[in-house]
Every structure is written in structure tokens, then in C-alpha cells.
Amino acid sequence: MTNNSNFTYAVRTATRQGLTRDLPHGPEDLQWVVNSATLIYGEHDAALVDTYTSIDQNAELVDWVKSFDRNLTYIFITHGHGDHFFGIGQLLAAFPAAKAIAAAGSAARALTQGEPKWRDGFWGKLFPGQIPEIVYPEALDGHQFELEGHQLQVIETGFTDTADSTSLWVPDLRLVVAGDVAYNDTHQYTAETTRETREQWAQTAERLAGLDPVAVVAGHKKPDAADDPKILAETAAYLRSFTAVADDSRTAQDLYDRMLALYPRRANPGALWGGAKAAKPA
Numbered sequence: 509m510t511n512n513s514n515f516t517y518a519v520r521t522a523t524r525q526g527l528t529r530d531l532p533h534g535p536e537d538l539q540w541v542v543n544s545a546t547l548i549y550g551e552h553d554a555a556l557v558d559t560y561t562s563i564d565q566n567a568e569l570v571d572w573v574k575s576f577d578r579n580l581t582y583i584f585i586t587h588g589h590g591d592h593f594f595g596i597g598q599l600l601a602a603f604p605a606a607k608a609i610a611a612a613g614s615a616a617r618a619l620t621q622g623e624p625k626w627r628d629g630f631w632g633k634l635f636p637g638q639i640p641e642i643v644y645p646e647a648l649d650g651h652q653f654e655l656e657g658h659q660l661q662v663i664e665t666g667f668t669d670t671a672d673s674t675s676l677w678v679p680d681l682r683l684v685v686a687g688d689v690a691y692n693d694t695h696q697y698t699a700e701t702t703r704e705t706r707e708q709w710a711q712t713a714e715r716l717a718g719l720d721p722v723a724v725v726a727g728h729k730k731p732d733a734a735d736d737p738k739i740l741a742e743t744a745a746y747l748r749s750f751t752a753v754a755d756d757s758r759t760a761q762d763l764y765d766r767m768l769a770l771y772p773r774r775a776n777p778g779a780l781w782g783g784a785k786a787a788k789p790a
């Protein structure tokens with residue numbers, strides 16, 4: 509049942525423009541962000557965790573999944589942000605036997621992102637003509653599903669970079685597919701957070717480390733970064749730095765400059781600028 513030679517996973521990244529594009533300054537070679545997608549597969553079947561943002565990116569994702577020559581049985585979505593689930597429709601068109609699922613809370617959050625205000629007014633403006641027709645994940649009954657007898661466990665992680673997020677724990681691989689509970693060498697999206705939810709997020713990352721995983725796949729990472737479990741502690745440390753620096757900063761620019769000095773080479777400084785503006789409104 510746990511013959512790991514026939515049970516493994518692969519990670520694919522896709523790079524896109526960030527969402528916050530009015531940076532006062534910052535490293536120009538790092539103004540992009542990656543979404544990760546993880547395929548967990550056995551001898552015949554596979555489950556995909558998260559999709560990408562644009563029509564073109566998701567078309568590439570479909571080709572990548574096809575290259576494994578497995579039956580896609582599940583598309584699991586970690587949380588309700590559009591850049592993680594907008595590919596469901598294209599994946600289901602290519603793999604009609606698959607089921608797109610998410611925890612009930614994440615599935616409910618996803619509905620908001622499909623409203624015209626968000627789909628067209630937000631995402632569509634940032635990626636004109638590139639946002640797919642939206643198909644939503646179904647709410648999963650319970651907190652686990654199976655792949656060829658291996659358990660895939662959904663862990664509720666509460667408010668991380670948004671409300672009602674989750675991670676997927678695969679005990680037989682000691683693998684955490686973290687969604688946005690972990691970031692890997694990428695500025696974290698803090699625009700929706702408060703000091704209380706940042707601390708809650710940090711503690712949640714530490715709780716996942718307590719599972720003693722051998723690999724942790726972040727929802728956002730640098731393409732070549734290792735999926736090292738240490739990113740959970742790094743994610744927590746970044747959040748606590750953000751709060752400490754915010755407490756000691758008067759303006760968004762001040763907070764941004766000082767965090768950038770602490771983390772000069774993380775990808776996507778736009779996420780930091782967006783978070784700084786939210787924490788220190790003009």
C-alpha cells in the first residue's frame with residue numbers, strides 16, 4: 509500500500525507579472541512572481557494541487573500534466589485566490605473524469621473572485637484577455653481524499669495570506685503542498701493581513717513544520733529554489749519582521765524601504781509594496 513517507488517510527485521512553476529505595479533523603486537530583475545503546481549501521482553492516477561492564472565499559463569499546465577500519462581482524478585485547490593484556481597476549466601476540459609475540489613471554506617472564498625468586480629475589474633485589468641472562463645472547485649466533504657490507496661489530508665490553516673486557506677499533507681511522501689501558507693524566497697502577500705492574522709499565520713507555518721516534512725512546496729517560489737522545509741520558519745520570520753518594522757515605521761515608504769533592506773533579493777517586491785500601503789494607508 510505504501511510502495512513509494514510507484515508513488516511520487518513533481519512540481520512545475522509558471523512566472524507572471526506581479527499584481528502591484530506602482531513600486532516607488534526596487535530590484536527590477538525581481539519584479540515577477542511564480543505560481544507553483546504540484547502533481548502527485550501513482551502508477552495510473554494523479555492529483556494536481558493548484559493551477560495558474562492566465563489562459564496561456566494554464567494551457568502549458570495541461571500539456572505538462574498530459575506528459576505524465578496518468579488519469580487525473582483530482583484537482584485540489586489550496587485557497588480561494590484566483591491565481592490558484594483559474595485553470596480549473598481548462599484542466600477539466602482536458603481531463604473530464606477529474607474532480608475539482610477544495611475545503612468548504614476555500615470553495616466559498618473562490619466564489620468572490622469570480623464576481624465581475626474581481627474577475628474583470630481586478631484580474632482582467634492586470635491580465636487583459638487572459639483570464640479564463642471561471643469554473644469553481646466543489647466543496648470537499650470532510651478533510652481527506654485518496655490516490656491509489658494513499659491518503660491526501662487537507663489541513664485547515666485559517667487566515668494566512670487570505671481567509672480560509674489550507675495545505676495538503678501527504679503522509680506517505682512526508683510532503684506538504686503548502687499553498688500560500690509558505691512562501692519560498694518571495695515577498696509575502698500581506699495586503700489582506702492584520703498584525704493578529706500575521707502572527708496566526710506565523711504560528712500555522714510553525715505547526716506545519718511540526719509534521720516533520722521532508723519537502724514543502726510553496727505556492728509562490730523562485731523557480732530553482734529547493735522545496736526545503738526551512739521555508740516554513742522563514743515564512744514565519746518574515747511575518748514577524750513585517751510587524752516589528754511596521755510598528756516602528758511612520759509611512760508605507762518607510763516600511764517598504766526597511767523591509768527591502770532586510771530582504772533585498774526576494775522575488776516580487778510589489779507584494780511588499782502592496783502590504784506596506786495596506787499597513788500604512790496615506
Ligand SMILES: [Zn+2]
Nearest residue numbers: 589591688727
Ligand atoms: Zn497566491
